[in-house]
Structures are given as C-alpha cells and as structure tokens.
Amino acid sequence: MLTSLLIWLEQTPPSVWVREYPSILGFPFILFLHTLGLAMLAAISVGIDVWVLRQQVIGRALRMTGVIRVMWLGLGINAVSGVVLLIAYPAKALTNPVFYLKLLLVVLGVYAVQRINRAVFPDGLAVMGAVTVATKRWAVVSIATWAGTVVTGRLLAYTHHVLFAQDLL
Amino acid sequence: MSLPDVIHWLTHTPVNSVVMDYRWVWPISESLHFCGLAMMVGTVGLFDLRLLGLAKGIAPAALHWSLRVGMAGFAISVITGSLFIFGQPDQYFYNDAFKLKVIALTLLGVNVLAFYSLEARRVLTLGPEDDAPLRAKWIAAISLSLLILIMLFGRMLTFFRP
Numbered sequence: 101m102l103t104s105l106l107i108w109l110e111q112t113p114p115s116v117w118v119r120e121y122p123s124i125l126g127f128p129f130i131l132f133l134h135t136l137g138l139a140m141l142a143a144i145s146v147g148i149d150v151w152v153l154r155q156q157v158i159g160r161a162l163r164m165t166g167v168i169r170v171m172w173l174g175l176g177i178n179a180v181s182g183v184v185l186l187i188a189y190p191a192k193a194l195t196n197p198v199f200y201l202k203l204l205l206v207v208l209g210v211y212a213v214q215r216i217n218r219a220v221f222p223d224g225l226a227v228m229g230a231v232t233v234a235t236k237r238w239a240v241v242s243i244a245t246w247a248g249t250v251v252t253g254r255l256l257a258y259t260h261h262v263l264f265a266q267d268l269l
Numbered sequence: 270m271s272l273p274d275v276i277h278w279l280t281h282t283p284v285n286s287v288v289m290d291y292r293w294v295w296p297i298s299e300s301l302h303f304c305g306l307a308m309m310v311g312t313v314g315l316f317d318l319r320l321l322g323l324a325k326g327i328a329p330a331a332l333h334w335s336l337r338v339g340m341a342g343f344a345i346s347v348i349t350g351s352l353f354i355f356g357q358p359d360q361y362f363y364n365d366a367f368k369l370k371v372i373a374l375t376l377l378g379v380n381v382l383a384f385y386s387l388e389a390r391r392v393l394t395l396g397p398e399d400d401a402p403l404r405a406k407w408i409a410a411i412s413l414s415l416l417i418l419i420m421l422f423g424r425m426l427t428f429f430r431p
Contacts, residue, residue, distance in 0.1 A: 124428055132424040139314070139420060143307040147315030150335045151327070166323030167315070250307055251300040258296045 106191045106265035118188035127188060134181040138253070140174025142246040145213050149239035152220060155231045164221040175210065191265040198259045202252035205245050212242035272362055279358040288356035295356065302349040306423075308342025310416050317416075320392065320401040320409035328397045359431065366429040370422035377415040384408045 109115055118127055144167065186193050193199040219235040262268055270278075279285060288294050312335040318324055319332055354361050361367045384392075388405040395401065401409070 124425060128425055128428045132421050135420050135424055136417065139307065139310045139416075143311035144315055144318075145311070146307055147311035147335060150312060150338050151315070151332060154331075154334060163325040164323075167318055170318065170323070246307065247304050250303045254300040254303055255296055 137178030305345030312339035317409035
C-alpha cells in the first residue's frame with residue numbers, strides 16, 4: 101500500500117520535474133534554498149544563543165522583530181523546499197530512520213527558538229531583567245539541536261537504503 | 270609545479286588515504302563543515318543584521334564577541350574543506366563552482382579587512398540605540414551577500430563536478 105503510494109508520488113509531474121529538470125534552477129537550486137532557509141533559521145538562532153549565553157542582564161529594550169521575521173521566513177523557505185525535495189525522492193527519505201530523527205530535531209529546535217524568543221524578546225521587545233538559567237539552558241538545547249539537525253541532514257545522503265520506491269518491490 | 274602535478278601530489282599523501290579509505294571520514298567531515306558554516310553564518314550574519322538596523326537595542330560591541338565563535342566555525346570549515354581537496358583534488362580544481370566559492374571567500378576576507386581598517390573603531394563604540402554609519406551598513410550588506418553566495422557555490426559543487 102505504502103509502496104504503491106510512493107511509486108505514484110514519484111511518477112507525478114512535480115516529482116519528475118524536480119528530479120529531471122535539466123538546469124541548476126531545478127533540484128540544485130531547491131537544495132540551495134533548503135540550505136539558505138536553514139542558515140536563516142538555525143544559524144541565526146545559534147548566533148542569538150551564543151549572545152544569550154554571554155548575557156547576565158537585558159538592560160535595554162531590544163527591537164528584534166526584524167531578526168525574528170528573518171528566522172521565521174527561513175523556517176518557511178525550509179518547509180516549502182523540504183516538501184519539494186521530499187516529493188522528488190519520497191522513498192529515499194521516508195524509508196530512512198535518520199529522516200525522522202531530523203524532523204524531530206527540527207521540531208525541538210523550533211520549540212527552543214520559541215522559548216528563547218518568548219523569554220528574551222516577547223513580542224520582539226526585551227523584558228528588562230536577568231537572563232535566567234532556564235533561558236540559558238534552552239540556548240544550549242537550541243545549539244545542540246541545530247547541530248544535530250545539520251548532522252542528520254548531511255547523513256541523509258549516506259544512510260538511505262533505497263532511492264526509488266521500485267527498489268522496495 | 271603544474272596543476273596536474275599538485276593533484277598527483279595531493280592524491281599520494283597520507284591524508285588522501287585517510288579521507289578516501291575510511292568510509293565515515295567524508296560524511297563526518299561534511300557534517301562538521303556545515304556546522305562550522307552555521308557557526309560562521311549565524312554569528313557574522315547576526316552582527317551584519319545589527320549593523321543594518323534589524324537588532325536595535327544591542328550594542329554592536331556586545332555582539333562582536335560572538336564573532337570569535339564565527340572564526341572558530343570558519344577554522345572548522347577550512348580544515349574539513351581541505352580534507353575534501355586532499356581526498357578528491359580533481360573534483361575541486363576543475364570545478365567552476367569551487368573557483369567561484371574561493372573568489373567569494375577571498376572577497377569576504379577583503380570585506381572583513383575593510384571593516385576592521387575603516388569602520389570597526391567607530392562601530393564598536395556605538396551604543397545600543399545608535400545607527401551604524403552608512404559605510405558600515407554597506408560592508409554588512411556585502412558580507413551577507415557574500416555569505417549567501419558562498420552557500421550557493423558550495424551547494425553547486427556537486428552539480429559542476431568535471
């Protein structure tokens with residue numbers, strides 16, 4: 101049942117287009133967009149985490165709305181490009197446990213970003229006061245989670261067992 | 270020494286054997302390469318965004334310390350990137366995307382030099398609410414653009430292999 105669904109998905113025009121479009125504006129560019137989205141979300145998040153870990157007190161009102169928008173735009177680019185990449189090679193990803201670990205880490209990473217943003221920049225403005233130990237712990241969790249996301253993302257290329265659903269038959 | 274001689278020498282070094290003979294060296298190096306890139310893009314990118322006015326309320330000097338983490342990330346990326354070149358030199362030296370990536374990295378280095386020689390002294394004394402000077406904003410915008418190009422050319426390496 102699942103195999104038939106994957107075979108059907110691989111034969112849909114969007115899947116074929118992403119795989120076979122003979123230009124760097126096809127699969128390679130979508131892969132770049134996925135990297136760019138991760139940089140906007142995960143890398144900027146790591147930059148904020150490093151800054152948060154150094155702070156004892158937030159003494160001034162911060163206007164971080166712009167940076168936070170960049171991060172959420174990155175998440176959007178990542179989600180869309182990720183779905184397109186998944187449509188191109190569904191069997192390759194969905195039969196690989198590392199793919200699910202990556203998704204879990206992304207969810208945890210986004211949750212950590214939310215926790216830090218709410219604690220340090222509610223509504224994009226900083227609360228005046230101390231950066232709590234709990235917030236610093238979330239910053240560490242965030243760094244570890246994004247590192248895990250990057251590693252599992254890279255390992256997807258090396259840990260898949262099948263490329264196409266046909267290989268499952 | 271011609272380019273083929275350099276490639277021949279690189280492929281006969283012990284480093285080449287380590288990279289090519291052990292199955293997990295390449296994937297682990299790639300993972301570390303991307304982690305290093307994330308450290309660099311995150312810290313340098315956040316500093317650039319502050320100069321462009323997107324993170325007002327933080328003094329640039331407070332974010333400047335984070336650039337050490339970015340430098341560490343850059344060092345990790347250079348070391349792991351060198352391993353790839355030792356492993357498959359012909360795949361890089363004859364690759365147009367690699368050449369463009371090296372040019373973008375060089376320009377990024379020139380841009381960093383421009384920042385430290387022209388603007389750093391002024392920028393690092395700015396208060397949390399102060400606007401960065403226009404020239405510093407241009408340097409930040411160029412830095413962000415080059416970081417994006419480095420990611421683009423890095424991603425295109427696979428598709429421009431000879």
